Amino acid sequence: xxxxxxMEAVREESFDAYLVYGSADIYYLTSSTGxxxxxxxxxxxxxxxxxxxxxxxxxxxxxxxxxxxxxxxxLMELLQKRLRDARNIGYNTLPLSTYRKLRERLGxxxxxxxxxxxxxxxxxxxxxxxxxxxxAGELADIGMEAAREALKPGVREHEVAAEIAHAMMREGAxxxxxxxxxxxxxxxxxxxxxVTDRRIRWGELVVVDIGAIYREYKSDITRTFIIGExxxxxxxxxxxxxxxxxxxxxxxxxxxxxxxxxxxxxEIISNAGYGDYFIHSLGHGVGLEVHEPPRLSEEGEDILExxxxxxxxxxxxxxxxxxxxxxxxxxxxSSGVERLTKFEKELDAVIL
Amino acid sequence: xxxxxxMEAVREESFDAYLVYGSADIYYLTSSTGxxxxxxxxxxxxxxxxxxxxxxxxxxxxxxxxxxxxxxxxLMELLQKRLRDARNIGYNTLPLSTYRKLRERLGxxxxxxxxxxxxxxxxxxxxxxxxxxxxAGELADIGMEAAREALKPGVREHEVAAEIAHAMMREGAxxxxxxxxxxxxxxxxxxxxxVTDRRIRWGELVVVDIGAIYREYKSDITRTFIIGExxxxxxxxxxxxxxxxxxxxxxxxxxxxxxxxxxxxxEIISNAGYGDYFIHSLGHGVGLEVHEPPRLSEEGEDILExxxxxxxxxxxxxxxxxxxxxxxxxxxxSSGVERLTKFEKELDAVIL
Numbered sequence: 001x002x003x004x005x006x007m008e009a010v011r012e013e014s015f016d017a018y019l020v021y022g023s024a025d026i027y028y029l030t031s032s033t034g035x036x037x038x039x040x041x042x043x044x045x046x047x048x049x050x051x052x053x054x055x056x057x058x059x060x061x062x063x064x065x066x067x068x069x070x071x072x073x074x075l076m077e078l079l080q081k082r083l084r085d086a087r088n089i090g091y092n093t094l095p096l097s098t099y100r101k102l103r104e105r106l107g108x109x110x111x112x113x114x115x116x117x118x119x120x121x122x123x124x125x126x127x128x129x130x131x132x133x134x135x136a137g138e139l140a141d142i143g144m145e146a147a148r149e150a151l152k153p154g155v156r157e158h159e160v161a162a163e164i165a166h167a168m169m170r171e172g173a174x175x176x177x178x179x180x181x182x183x184x185x186x187x188x189x190x191x192x193x194x195v196t197d198r199r200i201r202w203g204e205l206v207v208v209d210i211g212a213i214y215r216e217y218k219s220d221i222t223r224t225f226i227i228g229e230x231x232x233x234x235x236x237x238x239x240x241x242x243x244x245x246x247x248x249x250x251x252x253x254x255x256x257x258x259x260x261x262x263x264x265x266x267e268i269i270s271n272a273g274y275g276d277y278f279i280h281s282l283g284h285g286v287g288l289e290v291h292e293p294p295r296l297s298e299e300g301e302d303i304l305e306x307x308x309x310x311x312x313x314x315x316x317x318x319x320x321x322x323x324x325x326x327x328x329x330x331x332x333x334s335s336g337v338e339r340l341t342k343f344e345k346e347l348d349a350v351i352l
Numbered sequence: 353x354x355x356x357x358x359m360e361a362v363r364e365e366s367f368d369a370y371l372v373y374g375s376a377d378i379y380y381l382t383s384s385t386g387x388x389x390x391x392x393x394x395x396x397x398x399x400x401x402x403x404x405x406x407x408x409x410x411x412x413x414x415x416x417x418x419x420x421x422x423x424x425x426x427l428m429e430l431l432q433k434r435l436r437d438a439r440n441i442g443y444n445t446l447p448l449s450t451y452r453k454l455r456e457r458l459g460x461x462x463x464x465x466x467x468x469x470x471x472x473x474x475x476x477x478x479x480x481x482x483x484x485x486x487x488a489g490e491l492a493d494i495g496m497e498a499a500r501e502a503l504k505p506g507v508r509e510h511e512v513a514a515e516i517a518h519a520m521m522r523e524g525a526x527x528x529x530x531x532x533x534x535x536x537x538x539x540x541x542x543x544x545x546x547v548t549d550r551r552i553r554w555g556e557l558v559v560v561d562i563g564a565i566y567r568e569y570k571s572d573i574t575r576t577f578i579i580g581e582x583x584x585x586x587x588x589x590x591x592x593x594x595x596x597x598x599x600x601x602x603x604x605x606x607x608x609x610x611x612x613x614x615x616x617x618x619e620i621i622s623n624a625g626y627g628d629y630f631i632h633s634l635g636h637g638v639g640l641e642v643h644e645p646p647r648l649s650e651e652g653e654d655i656l657e658x659x660x661x662x663x664x665x666x667x668x669x670x671x672x673x674x675x676x677x678x679x680x681x682x683x684x685x686s687s688g689v690e691r692l693t694k695f696e697k698e699l700d701a702v703i704l
Binding site: 033034051052053054055056071093094095096097099113158159161162163165166167168169170172173174175176179180189190191192193194195196197213279280299317319 | 385386403404405406407408423445446447448449451465510511513514515517518519520521522524525526527528531532541542543544545546547548549565631632651669671
């Protein structure tokens with residue numbers, strides 16, 4: 001049981017108490033989708049939840065006490081009372097204003113960030129989580145197929161997004177994992193280009209970056225389509241990004257430094273002369289959040305482990321011209337990777 | 353010009369410098385959708401933006417300098433250098449970890465929360481904003497019409513959400529303002545019930561709470577539908593909520609305390625015997641964010657002003673039975689209100 005394991009970890013680190021804030025961590029430990037603050041102290045756990053979510057949390061939470069609070073002031077009073085004797089308090093994250101209010105009420109007690117305690121667990125997905133993430137991946141593939149069918153000269157970016165959202169949610173997604181990106185033409189050079197009412201034209205690159213939510217778990221996939229015929233330059237850029245994407249994925253396995261995976265993709269893109277145009281890191285963990293540890297970046301210290309779920313998403317972005325990104329969400333297994341998103345990515349499959 | 357007005361306010365408050373964090377505030381002041389930190393110091397403004405969003409920000413921002421940074425460490429170094437001589441620094445909000453890193457680098461300078469400086473401006477929507485918010489409201493109405501058409505016995509909650517997302521985005525929404533709520537049957541008693549794969553049945557209440565994004569602006573609407581025939585109890589609860597909703601809206605005008613508006617709705621619901629089942633505040637501001645000042649709650653200190661855009665959303669939630677919420681987004685005008693969401697709400701219109 002996750003909460004029990006976590007309480008064990010809190011004790012081992014010699015915390016008198018620990019505060020868990022944030023809907024993903026609270027869901028992970030308690031199955032409540034109602035947020036609030038989970039307090040671990042004196043060998044017990046209590047979920048303090050906003051009163052409007054109390055009836056739902058009572059139904060969802062089987063493994064600890066649930067108490068409602070009306071406003072932040074009441075929550076602070078409840079916590080202060082419970083933490084009276086605590087000297088060494090850990091937390092994962094807090095809004096700055098909450099931290100400062102708590103800090104004032106806790107006198108000389110130490111209040112120390114220790115989010116790694118939770119990430120150590122959340123980083124390694126269990127079988128139940130992987131089952132849900134496989135479905136989240138399938139739903140993203142369904143969304144991408146809807147994009148492929150919708151993309152043609154004259155269609156607007158938001159119209160493509162509409163078909164994607166419809167397909168994913170009709171098949172079971174509870175929502176969109178993030179605001180979709182449908183970045184066409186010169187806009188494809190913006191990695192976070194969003195969606196506009198721009199009409200897509202013949203011959204253009206279109207970066208489609210989407211994800212689904214399934215039972216709170218997220219997926220993340222990007223494909224770049226070429227409308228009509230691909231130019232020599234488009235083919236070349238696409239092939240470089242695809243090679244970087246594939247070679248990085250091939251190298252993923254437990255025990256390898258995440259920054260080495262980033263390095264493999266970066267070297268391929270640099271050797272092809274596009275190093276200055278790969279302006280972000282290679283990937284990130286995915287789970288209850290779209291962006292979580294481990295980070296696959298030049299500076300990151302993470303080492304891949306079996307059970308990690310991460311993205312592999314190199315890109316080349318040429319200002320004024322356009323860009324290409326190819327991304328899958330993959331599960332690191334004992335021997336390599338399992339792809340959770342499986343939409344085709346060969347050049348021929350993305351020329352529409 | 354908003355940035356100029358804001359810089360004026362920063363100077364009037366005698367800050368040597370001010371840090372703006374958060375994509376909504378940065379968009380409001382600079383038109384950049386790429387986030388980062390906007391620094392105001394020495395009568396100048398600089399937007400520090402993550403390098404992956406630099407090409408986009410350069411295109412979007414006409415009114416101040418834009419500088420890319422690669423990681424948080426580089427950002428901290430840039431800020432430390434620029435803030436060397438600042439003694440009195442304001443900020444709107446910061447992630448706790450960023451705050452602590454900055455705090456360490458700023459020696460004896462004072463670092464003080466002063467978000468009200470920005471909210472004073474953002475709370476009062478200008479004509480350009482209202483134009484976009486009217487369209488965001490229309491798109492929410494279009495989504496609600498799609499819900500009405502999709503709702504029938506046997507359909508699943510996520511299938512209804514799919515039709516809503518499709519309709520709003522096809523007509524121009526860039527995305528969903530928040531994860532939709534389609535809470536049917538006993539789940540309608542959960543104000544934040546989300547979406548599941550539950551099949552909707554004859555005779556049930558279904559709370560539908562949705563919003564659209566249009567050019568970064570949000571809308572927010574809730575209707576409660578009754579599938580088939582309405583029972584006496586459902587009719588009674590619906591009528592009480594509708595009366596509370598209408599009477600609260602009637603009382604809205606510049607100069608009135610927001611908590612008095614909450615009180616009007618609360619009194620109607622209490623007098624009908626349902627006071628214990630109205631478990632949240634009456635409403636909140638809407639704009640670039642779905643939840644922003646002013647708050648319409650029992651404890652809030654806000655006073656309504658012309659140009660505010662707020663929700664009016666009383667509800668009654670009976671555990672194990674079901675719930676009703678009725679919500680519109682409205683603009684406070686000099687003489688009363690302008691509804692931005694206009695979907696029908698008479699009892700007869702929501703019995704399907």
